[in-house]
């Protein structure tokens with residue numbers, strides 16, 4: 001009999017496996033499943049089950065949580081909404097990923113998740129790219145990041161964003177399986193629109209996610225240049241899927257009229273910060289319907305591509321985007337002193 005990892009399975013999948021191999025009903029499965037997500041432990045004995053039934057549960061299921069190898073708390077939170085914190089989580093094979101607690105203000109927080117150990121996409125501004133792709137995460141390893149955050153780190157994320165290590169759509173099946181678990185009301189019970197998948201523009205991955213994921217799932221594109229030639233210089237993925245194909249895939253992905261696409265733009269001084277660049281972003285977004293541009297000032301890593309933008313350069317670029325009719329949010333730089341800011345995650349320590 002195959003042992004099923006509870007963290008990578010929906011309640012319906014657990015109930016069916018329990019029916020076949022434990023011989024127990026729905027109520028008992030619901031109790032064990034809820035307890036597992038609340039505590040991070042498979043503990044049927046804590047759910048008033050006798051020793052024989054508990055033994056069968058342990059034979060049929062397991063939970064493997066990664067170790068918390070390291071945590072860092074940032075001291076540069078200009079929004080004063082709480083501490084940015086980063087945790088390195090080590091799996092049984094010794095491989096690690098990082099996840100980040102991002103305070104959102106008014107007591108809310110988000111969890112930035114990883115979907116791969118390393119990444120194959122080689123974006124020039126990204127620390128993770130320097131690792132190359134080490135391996136994919138499984139669905140239960142993705143979900144385990146949320147469970148560890150809640151049960152061991154005392155973080156309280158109400159939203160999750162796939163913006164940590166890895167290109168999520170290079171691992172789309174595991175990501176879609178994890179999303180199914182995240183929204184399971186007997187498990188983590190996240191709202192469908194509390195989940196955002198950020199991609200470099202993986203066209204077939206967007207189509208797969210569209211077919212599999214909840215209608216209210218959010219997607220964001222890591223754009224960074226709205227010209228194919230420039231984009232290919234800083235994001236090799238542009239050679240594979242040019243912007244016209246990415247734009248068409250995003251249009252197909254829109255399944256409700258009020259859906260707001262996220263467009264992430266890392267501002268790189270001297271590279272993508274001219275008025276013409278801002279106009280090109282507006283032209284790219286124009287056919288996409290409602291979109292928010294999230295402007296992310298570049299956070300130099302260990303081998304900087306350029307310097308961090310100065311304050312007046314950030315505000316000037318935002319003004320150019322707005323004069324072209326775009327809605328813009330500025331991403332406050334949080335966590336750069338502990339390498340927890342956007343583009344700085346890496347586990348080569």
Ligand code: SF4
Nearest residue numbers: 119121123126129166
């Ligand atoms: S920015 Fe994202 S897709 Fe690009 S190399 Fe880094 S982790 Fe991979």
